[in-house]
Amino acid sequence: MEKFFIKGHTACAGCGQAIAAKLVIDTIGKNAIVVNATGCLEVFSTWYPYSSWRVPFLHSLFENSAAVASGVESALRHLGKENITVLSQAGDGGTADIGLQALSGMWERGHNILSICYDNEAYMNTGIQRSSLTPIKTDTTTTPVCKESSGNPTPKKDLVGIALAHNCVYVATATVGYPVDLQRKIKKAISIKGPKFIHILTPCPLGWYHLPELTYEVSKLAVESCLFPLVEYENTKLVSVFKPKEIKSVEEYLKLQARFKHLFKDEFKSEIEILKNISKHNIEKYNIN
Amino acid sequence: MKIGPIISKPGSSLNYKTGSWRTGKKPLFLNKKCNGCKLCYLICPENCIDAEWIDANRIKRASLKCDFDFCKGCGLCAVICSVNDIQMIQETS
Amino acid sequence: MKEFLEGAIAIAKTVKLCKPGVISAYPITPQTHIVEHLAKLVAESELKAEFVNVESEHSAASVVLGATATGVRAYSSSSSQGLILMAEVLFNIAGLRLPLVLCCVNRALSAPINIWNDHQDSISIRDSGWIQMYAETIQEACDMHIQAYKISENPKVLLPVMVCIDGYLLSHGYEIVDIPEQEQVDKFLPEYKLPYKLDVEKPLTLGVLSDPNYYTETRYAIHESMVKEAIPVIKQTSDEFSKVFKKNSYGLIEKYFVDDAQKIIIAMGSICGIIKDVVDELRSKGEKVGLLRIITYRPFPEKEILDAIENVKEIGIIDKSISLGAYGPVFTDVRAICQMKDKKISGFIAGLGGRDIKKLDIYEIFDKISKQQKNLEFINVDLNKIEVNI
Numbered sequence: 191m192e193k194f195f196i197k198g199h200t201a202c203a204g205c206g207q208a209i210a211a212k213l214v215i216d217t218i219g220k221n222a223i224v225v226n227a228t229g230c231l232e233v234f235s236t237w238y239p240y241s242s243w244r245v246p247f248l249h250s251l252f253e254n255s256a257a258v259a260s261g262v263e264s265a266l267r268h269l270g271k272e273n274i275t276v277l278s279q280a281g282d283g284g285t286a287d288i289g290l291q292a293l294s295g296m297w298e299r300g301h302n303i304l305s306i307c308y309d310n311e312a313y314m315n316t317g318i319q320r321s322s323l324t325p326i327k328t329d330t331t332t333t334p335v336c337k338e339s340s341g342n343p344t345p346k347k348d349l350v351g352i353a354l355a356h357n358c359v360y361v362a363t364a365t366v367g368y369p370v371d372l373q374r375k376i377k378k379a380i381s382i383k384g385p386k387f388i389h390i391l392t393p394c395p396l397g398w399y400h401l402p403e404l405t406y407e408v409s410k411l412a413v414e415s416c417l418f419p420l421v422e423y424e425n426t427k428l429v430s431v432f433k434p435k436e437i438k439s440v441e442e443y444l445k446l447q448a449r450f451k452h453l454f455k456d457e458f459k460s461e462i463e464i465l466k467n468i469s470k471h472n473i474e475k476y477n478i479n
Numbered sequence: 480m481k482i483g484p485i486i487s488k489p490g491s492s493l494n495y496k497t498g499s500w501r502t503g504k505k506p507l508f509l510n511k512k513c514n515g516c517k518l519c520y521l522i523c524p525e526n527c528i529d530a531e532w533i534d535a536n537r538i539k540r541a542s543l544k545c546d547f548d549f550c551k552g553c554g555l556c557a558v559i560c561s562v563n564d565i566q567m568i569q570e571t572s
Numbered sequence: 573m574k575e576f577l578e579g580a581i582a583i584a585k586t587v588k589l590c591k592p593g594v595i596s597a598y599p600i601t602p603q604t605h606i607v608e609h610l611a612k613l614v615a616e617s618e619l620k621a622e623f624v625n626v627e628s629e630h631s632a633a634s635v636v637l638g639a640t641a642t643g644v645r646a647y648s649s650s651s652s653q654g655l656i657l658m659a660e661v662l663f664n665i666a667g668l669r670l671p672l673v674l675c676c677v678n679r680a681l682s683a684p685i686n687i688w689n690d691h692q693d694s695i696s697i698r699d700s701g702w703i704q705m706y707a708e709t710i711q712e713a714c715d716m717h718i719q720a721y722k723i724s725e726n727p728k729v730l731l732p733v734m735v736c737i738d739g740y741l742l743s744h745g746y747e748i749v750d751i752p753e754q755e756q757v758d759k760f761l762p763e764y765k766l767p768y769k770l771d772v773e774k775p776l777t778l779g780v781l782s783d784p785n786y787y788t789e790t791r792y793a794i795h796e797s798m799v800k801e802a803i804p805v806i807k808q809t810s811d812e813f814s815k816v817f818k819k820n821s822y823g824l825i826e827k828y829f830v831d832d833a834q835k836i837i838i839a840m841g842s843i844c845g846i847i848k849d850v851v852d853e854l855r856s857k858g859e860k861v862g863l864l865r866i867i868t869y870r871p872f873p874e875k876e877i878l879d880a881i882e883n884v885k886e887i888g889i890i891d892k893s894i895s896l897g898a899y900g901p902v903f904t905d906v907r908a909i910c911q912m913k914d915k916k917i918s919g920f921i922a923g924l925g926g927r928d929i930k931k932l933d934i935y936e937i938f939d940k941i942s943k944q945q946k947n948l949e950f951i952n953v954d955l956n957k958i959e960v961n962i
Contacts, residue, residue, distance in 0.1 A: 191532070191535070193526050196490055196493065196526055197492065197493070197497070197525045197527040198491075198492030198494065198495040198496065198497060198549060199492055199495075199497075199525075200497065201524060203500065203524070203551035203552060204524060204551075204553035204554070204555060205524045206524075208524035208525070209522055209524045210525070212523075212524070212526045213521060216526075232552035235492070236487060237495075238484055238486050238487055238490050239484065239487075239488075239491055240487065240492040240494060241487035241489060241490065241491050241492055242490070242492040243489060243490070245489070246490045353480030353534075361489050364488070365499050369522060370523040371522075372520070398530070401554075402551075402553035402554060403555055403557070403558050403567075404558075405524075405553070406522060406559050407554055407558065408556050413551060451494065
């Protein structure tokens with residue numbers, strides 16, 4: 191496997207997003223054009239004059255990676271070079287918040303683009319502020335935990351549901367704790383023509399407050415506790431669900447991350463129920479038993 | 480071309496050695512029990528582990544090497560290794 | 573070929589001759605007719621291009637950004653709110669040094685909402701690094717589009733060009749327009765070649781994080797390209813256009829009886845047509861008046877303007893926009909370059925929100941130029957209208 195996202199970038203040690211970005215482009219290979227939104231990935235991989243990208247890479251603004259990618263894809267179609275994979279990458283903010291409009295437009299127009307959301311569950315690049323993909327009850331700088339508040343008041347947006355509503359031809363979730371699964375999904379996605387979406391959960395040691403070496407463990411537990419199920423849809427039909435050998439408790443996942451430490455204190459202990467319910471809901475919905 | 484510093488050469492981050500970021504620990508690849516699963520290769524966020532490839536998908540067992548000019552010492556390779564063939568050791572220098 | 577055409581249709585037909593590969597725009601009055609006609613040309617296979625129907629102007633500008641970065645000629649158009657919505661992307665396109673042509677159909681800015689013509693929209697982004705050219709007639713607007721691609725894609729320039737046309741006056745007005753033949757345009761306009769395009773064979777990273785050690789040089793480079801390279805390139809391209817297409821083309825400025833004038837008006841856009849009529853009438857009565865029409869507003873053609881007005885003592889500048897709280901933008905720029913010169917320069921604000929500028933207004937301005945110098949004076953404003961009964 192040749193390397194297309196290489197060493198020398200300035201990501202934090204143990205960065206989940208760096209792992210995911212590397213796996214995505216190394217799996218696709220040389221025949222790709224990457225359009226990236228502003229965010230951790232863009233900032234740590236293109237600090238002038240150092241670039242970690244060995245494929246053509248374009249960064250424009252925060253909310254328009256989907257629109258810029260639409261332009262690139264249209265240009266390639268005009269040139270007759272439709273075999274080149276166009277990637278539209280953004281973080282959770284650049285996908286579900288500020289980038290949602292452009293993403294919706296791109297999906298609706300049916301461009302042949304693979305969009306990836308690197309979900310580290312907050313605006314990490316600007317200092318751990320909450321986004322619409324921040325889980326409920328999370329401690330972030332804009333949903334700080336104090337006597338009156340137990341953290342983020344709303345649950346994660348259902349990006350998979352939004353993508354399915356746009357009739358994306360391939361929708362999947364993945365995470366860095368299952369790297370081979372992620373590679374398989376990337377390969378599957380690029381073999382299908384049309385708008386594709388992969389939502390990758392990428393733990394952030396800095397913002398989730400865990401040691402760098404726990405990125406793998408935390409990522410696996412997110413799946414094993416069924417808070418982030420690994421699913422796959424083709425033409426809006428569910429084709430695969432990963433069923434962990436053993437379903438782990440939500441507490442086991444939460445206790446590794448200090449962003450949830452308030453949930454283990456007496457005054458907020460009952461709030462863990464809310465997260466347990468999300469897990470139960472996923473288990474039922476996807477029949478993970 | 481005098482358009483100013485707005486375009487970077489591909490792969491130029493090779494000139495920015497992040498090895499100095501390590502804060503005490505670095506991985507030791509024992510290369511004894513390695514079964515060639517290449518999970519360490521896949522999980523390394525720096526992409527600084529190299530291997531010898533048999534074909535497009537398989538690597539030669541026990542051929543893993545870490546480029547310490549870039550390793551940040553995160554320890555993920557040691558954690559993910561299914562046969563405990565990688566150990567995090569204290570840096571001596 | 574000469575045809576009696578609506579401005580927007582004439583522009584669309586000219587853009588077709590430039591063969592853009594990707595067109596993307598979002599509807600906004602009064603730009604809509606241009607893109608509607610282009611959509612028709614693409615649908616009927618008269619123009620081989622990808623027409624991307626986007627969900628906002630911000631995305632329209634982003635789509636053409638992506639397209640031009642991939643080495644395909646692109647086109648977009650907008651007005652007023654749309655232009656301001658895409659402002660962020662416009663700065664981005666200039667910063668990335670991407671050739672592009674965008675037609676701004678000048679319209680006033682909200683609030684309150686107003687769909688008629690003034691220059692506030694394009695003036696508000698004059699700092700963006702875009703080359704800005706203001707057309708007086710529909711014919712000129714068409715000619716400018718062809719020249720704009722050549723200027724923008726010139727390897728010494730590599731900056732986007734905004735062709736500004738007055739909303740309704742030029743977009744919906746009718747004129748006899750001479751649309752050139754495809755072969756003529758093909759000979760004049762070479763193939764688009766971007767040296768740093770997105771190419772899997774020659775990868776590069778475009779759009780980087782630039783810390784304080786590097787950022788200033790990118791700005792310096794744009795400024796130098798505009799002032800040192802773009803100004804002569806615009807002049808050369810205009811001269812070449814005149815020769816090849818056998819039409820009048822001025823490039824940077826147009827002097828209308830300026831050389832021996834005692835007082836002149838400086839203005840931009842279609843209003844200059846009326847000013848020329850008044851100049852003719854006053855000249856027939858023996859008054860030495862003139863008009864200096866600024867065509868290229870950015871880069872600001874300092875030397876050309878100073879040379880033209882060397883012997884003129886009294887100048888009145890008509891701005892169809894205003895930097896609220898200060899002065900008219902064109903007035904500010906002209907006053908800046910005339911710092912050490914012995915000239916009386918007055919600024920007038922007229923035509924905002926599409927208010928008609930009549931010949932009488934121009935006569936009044938010529939009269940006022942000789943009176944007391946004023947930095948800013950609103951023409952034809954009715955103070956009774958601003959009383960509000962709550």
